[in-house]
Amino acid sequence: MNATGVARVPERRGLAMVEAVDDAAGRPGRRLGGAIFAPVGEVEGRTDEIVKRIIQGISLGVLKPGEQLPTENELAAQLGVATLTVRGALAQLRERNILETRRGRVGGSFITAEPAAARAMLRERLTRLSPLEIRDIGDLRVAVSTAAVVLAARRGAISDFDHLRAAAAGLGSGLGSEAFSLAEQRLHLEIVALSQSPRLTRAEVDAQSEMSDVLALRRLAEEEMSRVAKGFRELADLISERRGLAARSWMEEHMAEENAGLLEFHRLTVREG
Amino acid sequence: MESPPSVALLTEQIGAVSIEVGQCAQRLSGLLADPESIPELLAAWSRETLERWPDLLLGAGAAIEDSSRCRLHWWQLGGNGLDVLLVDVDPGSMGYYDFTRSKWYKGPYQSHTSHLTGPYVDYLGTDRYVATMTAPILVGDDFHGVAGVDFDLSKFERRFLAASRGAAGHLALTNGEGRVIASDARGLTCGELLDDGELVSVVPTGTDEAWMLWELAD
Numbered sequence: 001m002n003a004t005g006v007a008r009v010p011e012r013r014g015l016a017m018v019e020a021v022d023d024a025a026g027r028p029g030r031r032l033g034g035a036i037f038a039p040v041g042e043v044e045g046r047t048d049e050i051v052k053r054i055i056q057g058i059s060l061g062v063l064k065p066g067e068q069l070p071t072e073n074e075l076a077a078q079l080g081v082a083t084l085t086v087r088g089a090l091a092q093l094r095e096r097n098i099l100e101t102r103r104g105r106v107g108g109s110f111i112t113a114e115p116a117a118a119r120a121m122l123r124e125r126l127t128r129l130s131p132l133e134i135r136d137i138g139d140l141r142v143a144v145s146t147a148a149v150v151l152a153a154r155r156g157a158i159s160d161f162d163h164l165r166a167a168a169a170g171l172g173s174g175l176g177s178e179a180f181s182l183a184e185q186r187l188h189l190e191i192v193a194l195s196q197s198p199r200l201t202r203a204e205v206d207a208q209s210e211m212s213d214v215l216a217l218r219r220l221a222e223e224e225m226s227r228v229a230k231g232f233r234e235l236a237d238l239i240s241e242r243r244g245l246a247a248r249s250w251m252e253e254h255m256a257e258e259n260a261g262l263l264e265f266h267r268l269t270v271r272e273g
Numbered sequence: 274m275e276s277p278p279s280v281a282l283l284t285e286q287i288g289a290v291s292i293e294v295g296q297c298a299q300r301l302s303g304l305l306a307d308p309e310s311i312p313e314l315l316a317a318w319s320r321e322t323l324e325r326w327p328d329l330l331l332g333a334g335a336a337i338e339d340s341s342r343c344r345l346h347w348w349q350l351g352g353n354g355l356d357v358l359l360v361d362v363d364p365g366s367m368g369y370y371d372f373t374r375s376k377w378y379k380g381p382y383q384s385h386t387s388h389l390t391g392p393y394v395d396y397l398g399t400d401r402y403v404a405t406m407t408a409p410i411l412v413g414d415d416f417h418g419v420a421g422v423d424f425d426l427s428k429f430e431r432r433f434l435a436a437s438r439g440a441a442g443h444l445a446l447t448n449g450e451g452r453v454i455a456s457d458a459r460g461l462t463c464g465e466l467l468d469d470g471e472l473v474s475v476v477p478t479g480t481d482e483a484w485m486l487w488e489l490a491d
Contacts, residue, residue: 155464157450182369193394196452196464201396 046081050089052125055098056216058111058118060178069099069109096121119217126213127270134214134266137207138259142252144203145192149235149251152194153244160194161240168236173225180225181215187232191239211262218265228254276474276486279436280444284476284486286329290422291406291479293322295387298408298420301335305410305417308339312346319348320355322422328432331403331425332358336372337410337418343373349399360398370397380481381409381419387480392426392452392464402426402463404454406480426463430455443489445470449482458489 057063069075072090076083090109093099098113098121113121156164167187175183185208192204208215220228231254238247276284297318304311319333327350334347347358360370372378375397380388391404407421433455437444445456451467461467470487478484 155452155466157452157466159450186369189396193396196392196394196402198394198396198400198402201394202400205396205400 046079046085047088047092050075050079050081050086051092052213054089054093055118055121055125056212058098058113059115059122059216061115063111065111065114067111069111071108122213122217123269126217126266127273129213129266131263131266134211134263135259137210138255138262141204141207142255142259144200144207145188145255146248146251148192148195148197148200148204149239149247150244151197151200152191153239153242153247155196156194156239156242161236164190164194165233165236165240168229168232171229171232173222173229175225177218177220177225178216180220180229181218184228184232185215191235194239214262214265217269218262277437277440277444279439280433280446280486283432283436284446284484286326287484288477288479290322290326290329290424291387291408293325294406294420294422295408295479297322297335298410301337301410301420302412302417305337305412308337311335311337315346316348316355320350323348323350328428329424330422331401331428332399332423333421334358335410335418335420336378338416343418345372347398358398372398377405377407377421378419381407382416384481385409385411385414385416389448389478389480389482389484391424392448392454395423399423404429404448406478426454430463433457443491444473445487445489446476447485447487449484451485454484456489459491461489 054063054069058065063069069090072083072086075086079086090099090101094101094109096113098111098118099109100112101107101109167190171180171183171187173180189201189204189208193201195201231250235247235250235254238250297315300314300318301311304314315335322333323330332347332349334345336343336345336347345358345360348355349358350356360372373382375390376393377388377390380390387406387408389404389406392402393404395401395403395405401423403423403426405421405423407419409419410417433446434457437457440457443456443458445458445461445467446454447467448454453461453463453465453467455463456467467487467489470489473486473488476484476486
């Protein structure tokens with residue numbers, strides 16, 4: 001916090017954060033847990049964002065039951081928000097029995113929720129999204145990704161293609177659903193970035209972040225993973241052969257399937273309540 | 274065609290930046306025994322370097338290995354001085370940036386020489402269109418990380434267009450793979466691949482990759 005007590009809000013650039021430093025050494029703040037405790041960028045809904053990150057962290061097993069969180073002041077400094085915002089988020093998490101606060105010399109906030117409980121909470125959050133919101137993000141991703149593959153096939157260099165083919169080859173059902181989902185999203189983003197367009201890439205990054213709850217929860221069957229992995233290998237070949245239009249058709253079909261799958265997953269989650 | 278003097282002046286600056294980056298890496302290798310001193314020295318170096326070439330560079334810093342970990346110390350010059358770049362180091366996150374697998378890190382690691390990466394969309398780091406120059410931090414034959422700078426390619430394009438203004442023909446500067454870094458030719462912008470042209474000169478960048486200056490038919 002600065003002298004006026006107003007928290008510094010770091011500027012969000014893509015997936016990284018740029019934070020002003022006032023220390024003469026230009027030293028970044030102490031960071032403990034990677035993205036979960038990386039600075040919160042948006043001005044709106046900062047409390048929600050902190051709650052979401054901690055719940056996602058528990059659901060992924062990065063934050064474990066019994067683990068102690070940094071102090072309110074430490075968290076505020078790391079996240080680039082006011083202590084009051086952190087206090088609000090911790091209060092919400094306490095209310096939902098995700099953590100407990102112990103007083104005294106060995107006091108602090110400790111994680112109490114199991115990964116399964118955190119997943120249940122993510123499901124609850126997911127049901128608050130409307131199908132229209134999911135479809136709309138999906139529509140944007142279709143537009144961005146189909147345009148991007150055409151450009152990728154035109155502008156990609158040979159070394160990019162070698163890398164792309166290797167990354168596609170690494171995508172396999174052996175990864176398990178969660179890791180597969182992450183790897184697929186990363187590969188997708190890598191392909192969009194081959195367009196050499198920072199704006200298209202940023203649009204895909206933003207759309208993926210908005211979908212992060214759905215993507216974190218969705219479970220893929222083994223056959224589905226194999227099929228998608230095989231598809232991406234074909235796509236990597238199409239792009240490497242500079243067949244932009246064929247790559248575009250592939251992407252259009254793939255995204256239509258993915259969006260339908262996400263909508264159906266949302267529909268079932270809402271129905272199950 | 275000879276390369277116009279103003280363009281030559283611009284390309285010579287790339288060599289000067291490379292010398293600076295190499296010297297920084299060398300200084301860092303002498304400081305590895307005293308890791309506490311590194312952030313302060315690096316921040317000062319980044320500020321000086323960014324202020325020396327404000328119309329070419331976007332960021333500067335280093336990635337240093339310390340036992341099994343690798344830390345990124347990277348800064349950009351903002352309105353109020355240095356801004357630190359924080360990247361996502363959580364492997365379970367979508368934005369996870371394992372920069373030790375990126376070309377700008379692996380290049381110097383494999384070759385033990387300075388390396389030039391890009392142009393590329395740096396969506397995991399600065400979120401800008403950049404080229405990154407990195408030099409290995411070596412102690413004898415042991416690799417301990419890299420020091421480097423990001424070229425801001427929008428700035429670079431503006432400099433190039435100003436420099437090539439008096440040239441007789443149309444020019445394009447590309448990386449070793451033919452990706453355009455800057456060009457004043459019709460329909461050819463930064464990021465495209467050049468398919469035809471006459472080589473004017475090879476630009477020594479002080480790294481394992483030379484950039485090339487081409488003359489294009491109208």
